[in-house]
Amino acid sequence: MKNNTLLDKLSVMLVSVYLVIVAFWLIVTRKLPSPHFGRIALAYTRKPYSLEIHELRAESGHCWLGSLPGYLLSDKESSSLLVLFENDVPLGPAHAGHDDIRNLGGGRFSHWGTELYFSTSDNSDPRSNGKRYTVREIR
Amino acid sequence: MMSQKPITQRVFPLLRDPATGVDLQFDGKAFVGGGASFPVVDDIPRFVSSDHYVKSFSFEWNTHHNTQLDCHQGDQSSESEFVQKTNFTPAELRGKLVLDAGVGAGRYADIVSRWGGDVVGVDLSYAVEAAYRNFKDRDNVWIAQADIGNLPFKPASFDAIFSIGVLHHTPNTKNYFMKLIPLLKPGGTIAIWVYPDDESYAIRARWIPFVNKLPIRMFYAWCRWFVPWATIRLNNPWVGAIRRVFPFPTHGLGFEHDILDTFDGYSPRFHGIHSPEEVEGWFREAGLTGIYRPSQWKTCMRGFKPE
Numbered sequence: 001m002k003n004n005t006l007l008d009k010l011s012v013m014l015v016s017v018y019l020v021i022v023a024f025w026l027i028v029t030r031k032l033p034s035p036h037f038g039r040i041a042l043a044y045t046r047k048p049y050s051l052e053i054h055e056l057r058a059e060s061g062h063c064w065l066g067s068l069p070g071y072l073l074s075d076k077e078s079s080s081l082l083v084l085f086e087n088d089v090p091l092g093p094a095h096a097g098h099d100d101i102r103n104l105g106g107g108r109f110s111h112w113g114t115e116l117y118f119s120t121s122d123n124s125d126p127r128s129n130g131k132r133y134t135v136r137e138i139r
Numbered sequence: 140m141m142s143q144k145p146i147t148q149r150v151f152p153l154l155r156d157p158a159t160g161v162d163l164q165f166d167g168k169a170f171v172g173g174g175a176s177f178p179v180v181d182d183i184p185r186f187v188s189s190d191h192y193v194k195s196f197s198f199e200w201n202t203h204h205n206t207q208l209d210c211h212q213g214d215q216s217s218e219s220e221f222v223q224k225t226n227f228t229p230a231e232l233r234g235k236l237v238l239d240a241g242v243g244a245g246r247y248a249d250i251v252s253r254w255g256g257d258v259v260g261v262d263l264s265y266a267v268e269a270a271y272r273n274f275k276d277r278d279n280v281w282i283a284q285a286d287i288g289n290l291p292f293k294p295a296s297f298d299a300i301f302s303i304g305v306l307h308h309t310p311n312t313k314n315y316f317m318k319l320i321p322l323l324k325p326g327g328t329i330a331i332w333v334y335p336d337d338e339s340y341a342i343r344a345r346w347i348p349f350v351n352k353l354p355i356r357m358f359y360a361w362c363r364w365f366v367p368w369a370t371i372r373l374n375n376p377w378v379g380a381i382r383r384v385f386p387f388p389t390h391g392l393g394f395e396h397d398i399l400d401t402f403d404g405y406s407p408r409f410h411g412i413h414s415p416e417e418v419e420g421w422f423r424e425a426g427l428t429g430i431y432r433p434s435q436w437k438t439c440m441r442g443f444k445p446e
Binding site for chain 1: 219220223338339342345346349350353356357358360361363364365373374375376377378379380381382383384385388389390391434435436437
């Protein structure tokens with residue numbers, strides 16, 4: 001199926017307008033979390049962040065944790081701008097669900113608040129696999 | 140006429156009228172007994188008169204009839220998830236009679252069938268038509284349209300029962316779970332997974348009353364546009380902000396999976412969310428033993444009926 005009919009295009013427009021109105025209502029009535037637009041704008045004014053992660057903690061399944069500063073824009077509020085590198089090779093998918101990181105691993109990661117939830121490319125233990133893990137903010 | 144697969148020898152003696160409990164016989168056109176008659180339409184036995192409150196699933200699974208089937212996709216993503224959520228093994232289910240409560244298009248029935256189990260797949264929605272097409276050539280799969288809260292089977296019919304991602308779409312997750320337990324043989328095992336009470340599921344629950352007001356096909360057309368548009372822009376914080384208030388999945392298995400999951404996440408009428416402790420409590424209340432969580436998926440649970 002492709003969005004190639006006039007009816008589909010009309011549906012997309014009408015549903016988009018409707019959902020924006022609903023979103024506005026749910027945010028105003030505090031039934032949905034704030035989208036943090038101000039924090040997103042501020043994130044573009046700072047110097048890009050980078051760090052080699054040394055202190056790694058096991059979470060569960062294939063998931064490991066690393067600590068990050070609280071002022072960075074994370075997937076908890078929006079989309080983190082951080083990219084995780086394993087020996088300078090970017091891992092991913094970024095912004096992954098935490099259950100997917102725990103159960104599937106394979107390099108999936110998520111920057112959530114002050115924590116980096118991540119998995120290694122081969123689901124090995126990052127504390128003993130001899131690889132280096134760094135994060136960099138990419139805009 | 141209905142095709143007579145070998146599995147019917149095993150299933151037909153178990154059938155009974157879900158309302159009266161009277162045994163049913165197949166007369167060549169319908170299942171009859173005690174004055175009741177349940178027709179076979181398009182080769183599928185129908186124990187309900189319509190798809191009632193699950194019209195979105197009728198649409199969804201007939202549109203995405205093979206999106207999640209490993210046998211069509213050539214991968215093992217569904218099998219991997221099935222094992223994680225149930226801890227079932229091929230050796231455990233081979234030759235056993237297994238109930239898939241909420242079969243959909245047959246994502247998990249496909250696995251049990253390939254493992255050598257005899258699978259009875261039931262669903263309230265017209266997804267059974269997609270499942271029937273997917274498995275019409277498999278001798279060990281039998282599909283019927285029925286309400287999992289009122290199934291047409293005698294007590295102690297099944298060696299194993301699973302219901303993954305289904306019970307939370309019923310009017311009462313716990314009650315519908317409890318209605319499955321009598322169908323399990325003594326010594327039999329049941330595994331379920333329901334939506335956890337995580338933030339993203341709680342947020343979806345707030346959207347659902349509003350999304351339910353949209354015509355199903357319009358919302359689906361929107362999902363087909365929105366999911367690819369947003370997914371390729373995931374690194375953009377403004378799109379991230381949208382995802383914060385309107386969570387959508389990105390499993391890394393392709394757009395079709397994610398479109399299906401997004402539609403599936405917002406369109407059903409009922410969307411229960413539950414804590415692991417709550418689910419474990421249902422298992423205890425049902426008198427099951429050997430209860431455990433098969434994996435890191437928070438709200439998957441497995442238990443055994445005492446001998």
